[in-house]
Structures are given as structure tokens and as C-alpha cells.
Amino acid sequence: MSDAIVRMENIEKHFGNIVALSGVSFDVRPGECHCLLGDNGAGKSTFIKTMSGVHKPTKGRMIVSGKEVVFDSPREAMDAGIATVYQDLAMIPLMSVTRNFWMGREPTKGWGPFKQLDMKKAEQVTMSEMKRMGINLREADQAVGTLSGGERQTVAISRAVYFGAKVLILDEPTSALGVRQTASVLATIDRVRKDGIAVVFITHNVRHAMAVGDRFTVLNRGKTYGTSTADKITASELQDLMAGGQEMVELEGSLGGTV
Amino acid sequence: MTVETADKDERLKESSFVSQLLKRPELGAIAGVVAVTVFFLFTANPVMFSLSGVLNFLTPAAQLGILALGAALLMVGGEFDLSVGSMVAFTGLVFGVALTVFQLPLLLAIAMTFAVAGLFGLVNAEIVLRTGLPSFIVTLAFLFILRGLSLVGLKWATNGSTQLRGIRESVENDWLAPVFSGRAFTGLFEWMAGNGWIEAFSNGKPKVDGIPVEILWFVGLTLILTWVLLRTPAGNWIFAAGGDANSAKNSGVPVRRVKMALFVLTACCAALVAILTVLDAGSTDARRGFQKEFEAIIAAVIGGCLLTGGYGSAIGAFFGSIIFGMVLIGLTYTQIDQDWYQVFLGGMLLIAVLFNNIIRKRVTGER
Numbered sequence: 001m002s003d004a005i006v007r008m009e010n011i012e013k014h015f016g017n018i019v020a021l022s023g024v025s026f027d028v029r030p031g032e033c034h035c036l037l038g039d040n041g042a043g044k045s046t047f048i049k050t051m052s053g054v055h056k057p058t059k060g061r062m063i064v065s066g067k068e069v070v071f072d073s074p075r076e077a078m079d080a081g082i083a084t085v086y087q088d089l090a091m092i093p094l095m096s097v098t099r100n101f102w103m104g105r106e107p108t109k110g111w112g113p114f115k116q117l118d119m120k121k122a123e124q125v126t127m128s129e130m131k132r133m134g135i136n137l138r139e140a141d142q143a144v145g146t147l148s149g150g151e152r153q154t155v156a157i158s159r160a161v162y163f164g165a166k167v168l169i170l171d172e173p174t175s176a177l178g179v180r181q182t183a184s185v186l187a188t189i190d191r192v193r194k195d196g197i198a199v200v201f202i203t204h205n206v207r208h209a210m211a212v213g214d215r216f217t218v219l220n221r222g223k224t225y226g227t228s229t230a231d232k233i234t235a236s237e238l239q240d241l242m243a244g245g246q247e248m249v250e251l252e253g254s255l256g257g258t259v
Numbered sequence: 260m261t262v263e264t265a266d267k268d269e270r271l272k273e274s275s276f277v278s279q280l281l282k283r284p285e286l287g288a289i290a291g292v293v294a295v296t297v298f299f300l301f302t303a304n305p306v307m308f309s310l311s312g313v314l315n316f317l318t319p320a321a322q323l324g325i326l327a328l329g330a331a332l333l334m335v336g337g338e339f340d341l342s343v344g345s346m347v348a349f350t351g352l353v354f355g356v357a358l359t360v361f362q363l364p365l366l367l368a369i370a371m372t373f374a375v376a377g378l379f380g381l382v383n384a385e386i387v388l389r390t391g392l393p394s395f396i397v398t399l400a401f402l403f404i405l406r407g408l409s410l411v412g413l414k415w416a417t418n419g420s421t422q423l424r425g426i427r428e429s430v431e432n433d434w435l436a437p438v439f440s441g442r443a444f445t446g447l448f449e450w451m452a453g454n455g456w457i458e459a460f461s462n463g464k465p466k467v468d469g470i471p472v473e474i475l476w477f478v479g480l481t482l483i484l485t486w487v488l489l490r491t492p493a494g495n496w497i498f499a500a501g502g503d504a505n506s507a508k509n510s511g512v513p514v515r516r517v518k519m520a521l522f523v524l525t526a527c528c529a530a531l532v533a534i535l536t537v538l539d540a541g542s543t544d545a546r547r548g549f550q551k552e553f554e555a556i557i558a559a560v561i562g563g564c565l566l567t568g569g570y571g572s573a574i575g576a577f578f579g580s581i582i583f584g585m586v587l588i589g590l591t592y593t594q595i596d597q598d599w600y601q602v603f604l605g606g607m608l609l610i611a612v613l614f615n616n617i618i619r620k621r622v623t624g625e626r
Binding site for chain 2: 075086088089090091092093094095099102103104105106108115116117119141143145146
């Protein structure tokens with residue numbers, strides 16, 4: 001596919017004598033949700049950290065918007081439009097939604113020593129962005145601590161989108177959430193994707209992946225088992241791939257297919 | 260969609276004016292000022308609330324308050340400085356030596372005092388930030404180091420005495436002295452006395468001939484720091500650095516620089532108090548600023564600062580310090596024994612932390 005916004009080709013990453021990634025290829029297009037699945041230790045974290053500029057690949061090429069790039073820092077990846085929402089969300093519970101939303105990128109007005117926060121603009125933008133994502137804030141100075149886990153996730157996502165993310169990497173956004181919260185985060189992912197943003201959704205929950213994913217890539221022991229589209233694969237096939245095939249089939253048999 | 264609109268309306272009702280007010284960190288301190296005022300209105304001689312009485316308790320409040328403002332911002336930024344009291348003694352010594360031993364003009368002496376304070380602030384910050392040790396313990400070390408250095412330095416400067424005198428004489432006729440000592444607006448007060456608006460002696464001179472400059476410094480600093488905290492990006496960074504340094508860093512907040520600036524600010528507040536009080540007394544000694552670090556932190560806590568950082572206000576520390584001044588001076592206007600002062604303050608601190616705890620839970624929605 002030529003219209004991929006980010007393309008990772010044969011990425012290898014070694015930490016000393018440990019091979020964390022051995023030749024992973026992955027790409028994501030604008031307006032799609034590409035799910036990256038894998039069990040713990042499969043290399044998901046290493047892979048997204050490579051994509052977001054935290055790690056440099058040992059081997060392999062990374063192509064963003066048609067140009068080969070090497071990121072020296074997460075900041076460079078962010079400048080190229082690749083934003084990552086980690087599990088800790090980079091949110092501060094005691095601060096208001098508005099102050100969290102603008103943290104580190106505060107809008108100002110005035111000049112010289114009288115330069116000050118443009119609170120009116122900050123609050124208006126925050127309220128309208130939240131509304132667009134389906135969260136009705138009571139007031140713009142509501143503390144993030146009063147929001148539910150799903151709402152916090154949505155604030156973090158909309159913040160990344162507002163500040164120009166073209167590629168959004170979500171690191172297990174649903175792993176700590178209840179059923180309703182998960183549904184709301186999946187709805188947010190769907191909304192963001194429809195805005196033409198490329199979403200990389202990292203998860204180990206096949207059902208969450210199947211709910212919003214367009215394509216699926218399974219990582220296992222630092223390798224991919226290829227990429228499949230939603231209409232060509234079933235949940236149980238994904239589950240098997242994640243577990244590395246054989247053993248999972250046996251385990252599932254003994255558990256009565258409930259995993 | 261209808262569900263969501265209904266949801267919104269239902270939430271809007273919850274947020275009443277009272278709950279809005281309860282969210283302000285300084286609420287406790289304002290309530291405290293009201294309570295203490297009411298208490299003294301009933302128990303104290305009414306002279307306490309005359310113009311001279313008010314200035315009487317605002318002067319110690321200002322001297323403590325300047326320290327408390329620095330302590331409050333540093334606490335919001337997630338750190339402590341236990342060395343501010345000793346810093347007052349040490350910078351007082353530096354200031355005194357600059358004037359009497361080196362015979363420097365006031366401007367240079369002040370510059371030197373702030374430079375030394377800033378340097379120690381940076382040393383505190385560097386150690387805390389590089390090692391990741393709690394600032395509580397690092398600055399506790401400097402509490403003793405600076406107190407000890409003040410004694411050693413005083414004896415060196417005075418050939419064995421623990422008091423350095425002759426400061427007032429050395430700044431006489433210095434053009435800068437009125438900014439840091441004496442009283443301001445004397446002309447205005449004379450004019451007001453002339454019109455009979457304020458109390459005057461029989462010769463027409465006002466009984467209160469001006470506002471002590473430290474009160475003006477105190478009010479000015481409160482306004483500036485409140486503005487910085489609430490209305491500038493730097494203020495947002497202070498809250499963020501104290502709330503969660505890691506998240507703040509990941510969002511592009513220069514956490515290191517923010518914390519360094521706060522340590523320097525706190526040290527410079529101590530230096531300002533040293534300059535103001537040394538000029539006022541005309542001498543400096545090794546006990547200057549003794550235990551002020553605790554009073555400053557207590558005033559900040561009464562003002563709504565959380566010990567865990569990320570929450571608090573400068574205006575709260577302002578009112579917290581006024582409570583201190585009122586209790587300290589107010590007791591002398593009553594029949595109550597002065598010795599109750601510390602009991603009173605301990606009690607206030609306890610009420611304040613309990614209150615802050617409830618407020619924090621309200622703000623974050625914890626149960």
C-alpha cells in the first residue's frame with residue numbers, strides 16, 4: 001500500500017544480547033485503526049517505543065509520509081505528527097481538565113513581562129473538544145481526578161489530536177477499564193479514525209480489537225505473523241496466533257472456550 | 260444522544276455556588292481569618308482593630324508572610340525547604356558584613372545578599388534534583404549548616420560576638436534605604452491626619468505616620484505570585500511539576516527548571532526578609548529567623564497547600580500569615596496568657612490539615 005502514513009520495514013531491536021524485535025514490518029494508513037496484538041513480552045512495548053522515537057531500531061527502515069526518517073527523541077516523533085498515549089496518560093488528577101489539556105503548551109496573550117495565560121481561549125477550546133468527543137464537562141475547571149478512567153483516556157486522546165497528531169498510538173487504553181468505560185474509549189477511537197487520523201491500537205484483548213480494528217497484526221516473541229484485515233480473520237484465530245498456536249487450543253479446550 | 264443531554268443537566272445541578280467556593284484552596288485560610296477576627300472582637304481590647312493596632316499585627320505577619328509565600332509556591336511545586344529560617348540568619352549576616360565590614364553601598368549589599376541566597380537555593384535544588392532524595396532531608400541538612408555558618412561568620416566578623424551592629428549608621432542617607440526600611444506614604448498620612456480622617460496627636464502629627472514597608476512588599480509579592488500561579492504558563496508548570504513530575508515532563512513541562520527557580524525564589528524570599536528585618540533592627544544576630552521555616556510551612560498549609568504538592572495558593576499563604584500575626588499580637592490585647600500562642604497555632608495547623616484533606620478528596624472525587 002502506498003498511502004501508508006507510517007511504514008516500519010523489517011525493524012530489529014537488540015538490547016545487548018537480547019533480541020526484542022527480529023524483523024517486524026507494520027504500516028498504518030490515515031483513517032484506519034490498526035490493532036497490534038500480542039501477549040505480555042511479545043515485544044509490543046518495544047515496538048511502539050521504536051515508533052514513537054524512544055528507541056532507535058538496530059536494523060530496519062522507518063518511513064513517515066513517504067520519507068525515510070530516524071527519530072532521535074520522542075519530541076521529533078511528535079513533531080512529525082506521531083503522538084503516543086501511554087497508560088499513565090500524562091495527566092495530573094489535582095489539576096483541571098483545561099490545565100491538563102494545555103499542560104506544556106499553554107496559550108498566551110499579551111507581551112513581554114505581562115504575557116499571561118489566555119484562560120478564555122483555553123477553556124473554550126477544551127470544552128468544545130471534549131464535547132466533540134462526547135464528554136460533557138460540568139465546567140472547564142473540573143479536576144481530572146473527578147473523571148472516570150474512560151473519560152481521562154478520552155481527554156488524553158483528544159489532547160493529542162488537537163495538538164496535531166496524524167498518527168495516534170494508544171498503549172493498552174482499555175486494559176484497566178470496566179465494560180462501559182471500554183465502550184466509550186472504543187467509541188472515541190472510532191470517532192478519531194473517522195477524522196482521518198491513523199490509529200495504532202495496542203491491546204491483548206481480542207474482543208476489543210475486533211470491535212474497532214480494520215487490520216490486525218499479531219506479535220509473538222519479537223516476530224509478526226503477518227497482517228490481516230477484519231473480514232479475513234476471526235477472534236479465535238487471533239487468540240491462537242497471540243498464544244503461539246498449539247498450547248492455546250489445548251488450554252481453551254479445558255476451559256470450555258471461555259478465554 | 261438524549262441520554263447524554265439528560266446526563267449533562269443532571270450534572271449541572273450538582274455544582275452549586277457553595278461547592279464552587281469549596282474548591283478554592285484558600286477558603287480555609289479566609290475562614291480562619293474570619294474566625295480569629297471574631298474571637299478577638301469579643302476578647303481583645305478594641306484598640307487591636309484601630310489603624311495602629313492593625314499595622315501592629317500586620318508587620319510580623321508580613322515578615323513571616325514573605326517566607327510563607329516562597330514556601331507555598333515551592334510546596335505547590337512538590338518540594339520543601341526547611342532551611343529558610345537559617346537562610347534568614349545567614350543572608351542577614353552576609354548583608355550585615357557587606358555593609359559594615361566591606362563598607363559596600365546598600366544597592367551592592369542587597370545584590371550580594373540575593374546572589375548568595377540564590378546560590379544556596381541552586382545548591383539545594385541541584386542536590387535534590389540530581390539525587391532524587393526528598394527535599395525534606397536535604398534542606399534539613401542546610402537548616403543546620405546555615406545556622407552554624409551564621410554563628411561562625413558572626414564571630415569572625417565581630418571578633419567573637421554573636422551580634423553585628425552598626426548597620427543603621429552605614430545606610431544613613433542611602434537613596435535606596437526608604438525602599439527597604441521605615442514607613443511609606445508618610446505624606447499621605449500627614450495629609451489625612453490634617454483632614455481629621457485618622458487619629459492625630461494634639462500637635463497635628465498623625466499617630467500612625469505611615470505603612471511599614473514590609474507590609475507593602477508582602478502585599479505586592481502576594482499579588483505578583485498569585486498572578487504567576489494562576490495566570491501564566493509558569494504557574495501551570497508549577498502545579499504540574501508538583502502534581503506529577505513524570506507526567507509533566509512527558510507533556511513538555513521543564514520540570515527541572517521550574518523546581519530550580521522555586522528553590523531560588525524561596526531562598527530569595529528569605530534574603531528579602533533578612534534585609535527588611537536587619538535594616539529595621541539595625542543589627543543582626545545568630546538567632547534571626549529561628550524556627551521560621553516551620554511557621555512558614557504552617558502558614559502555607561493553613562493557606563491550603565497540600566504536603567504532597569500540586570495544590571495550594573499564594574493568597575492562602577497570605578491569609579495564613581495574617582492569622583499568625585493576629586494571634587501573636589492579638590493575645591497581648593487580651594487577658595489571655597501569651598503562652599497560649601503555640602497551643603493556638605498547633606490547633607490551627609491540625610484543623611487546617613484535616614480540612615485540606617477533605618477538600619482534596621472533594622476536588623479529586625476520591626471517596
